[in-house]
Amino acid sequence: MIREYKTIHEVSGPLMVVEKVEGVTYDELAEIQLPNGQMRRCKVLEVNKDKAVVQLFESSAGINLAESKIRFLGHSLQLAVSGDMLGRVFNGMGHPIDGGPEILAEKHLDINGLPMNPAARDFPSEFIQTGISTIDGLNTLVRGQKLPIFSGSGLPHAALAAQIARQAKVLGGESNFAVVFAAIGITFEESEFFVQEFKRTGAIDRTVLFTNLADDPAVERIATPRMALTAAEFLAFEKGMHVLVILTDITNYAEALREVSAARKEVPGRRGYPGYLYTDLATMYERAGRKLGHEGSITMIPILTMPEDDKTHPIPDLTGYITEGQIILSRDLYRKGIVPPVDVLPSLSRLKDKGIGAGKTREDHAGTMNQLFAAYAAGKEAKELMTILGEAALSPTDLLYAKFADEFERRYVAQGNDENRSIEETLQLGWELLSILPTSELKRIKQEHIDKYLPKQEG
Secondary structure, eight states: OOOOEEEEEEEEEEEEEOSOSSSOOOOOEEEEETTTTTTEEEEEEEEEEEEEEEEEEOOOTTOTTTTOEEEEEEEEEEEOOGGGHHHHTEEETSSOOSSSOOOOOOOEETTTTTOOGGGGOOOOOOOOOOSSHHHIISSSSTTOBBBBBEEOOOOOOHHHHHHHHHHEETTTGGEEEEEEEEEEEHHHHHHHHHHHHHHHTTTTEEEEEEEEESSSSSSHHHHHHHHHHHHHHHHHHHHHEEEEEEEEHHHHHHHHHHHHHHTTEEEEEEEOOTTTTTHHHHHHHHHOETTTSSOOEEEEEEEOGGGGGGGHHHHHHHHHHHHHHHEOHHHHHOOOOOOBBBBBBTTTEEGGGGGSEEEEETHHHHHHHHHHHOOOOOOHHHHHHHHOOGGGGGGGHHHHHHHHHHHHHIIIIIOTTTTOHHHHHHHHHHHHTTTTTGGOOTTTTTHHHHHHHOOOOOO
């Protein structure tokens, strides 16, 4: 039921207080009509008896309190969804901005979605190939998983996000794979990079792209990831598709949340972020997963830039609690010219052992993964010793480990933004690197796999 009022009491920044309202609910959508007929949209943030606090999606400049009318629409923010969304570019509020026609909606869905019943969840267990060795080989992504990328300001997370969106696929189910990409609070140049990159490679045909620019209102930034997840839920659970959702940058989202919280004069929590930041992030992240009885799935890669490269900052800290692991980008590797600069030792995928092995990747995957981790850690240690004590203090085996660490970074980690490696190529490259070490050092791999896959040394 639509209700109209002329009782706007005050305006404070993006917030307005409306008095003498009835039946208004939290998150309800509203429209303000100015005296000149112009319409501005807003949503209800708070209801207290007969007062409602609403937040504008646009500027509050020029609103005449006495002459303006507000109309409550009786429903929350919705997204028009359809199978025709693939290949289209939308703004943060779900309107097409690619010059194409409006979407002919099959449904209008509430962007806040419905929580997935834990009892209806299916366990993630199928391998997703991203074409990036450090993820596929060592921190495997599984269908239905939430695996964030922790980056730093100035690191090439945008290029990595575009590469994953371009290359990712479920082996054996390529035709039914889609990517929903939400760019939150980015610059116009970054937005153009993503659009042109997807068009150049043809990935746009299976992608739904939402872009929210840095100069768009903060409340739109809060809506953008939910728009993307609503589109993903429709494609996954009603169209039976395997959907990969990439959200970049979650830090911009959290900053918008802090801005809105400050405007509402709420008591701030850690570092000024609202105390409900954990709950708010969880309402987004937990929309990923697989449902029993449904063919489709939602796999999520949120990307966030850690302020001052601090892993203990509230945003990466809370994200780490909710998600199943993290991929960490390293500034030191980036300075060495290694792209993508994935720091494999602190990176982790908690579900990697569920998506690898015979029938999924290959029977030698778990052993080679553990051996590569151990060898790289030993090689980094050997290099540190070499820096302190000099090369002469190292044993011949330690020198081989140091050589392995250099080769591992140069060949395995540094693959650039255009190379798309199959899982077989990644595993083969791992074996080639392990052949640097004496066979007696390969203690984490079964002998039968060493006999079958280790390249034979000449002579």
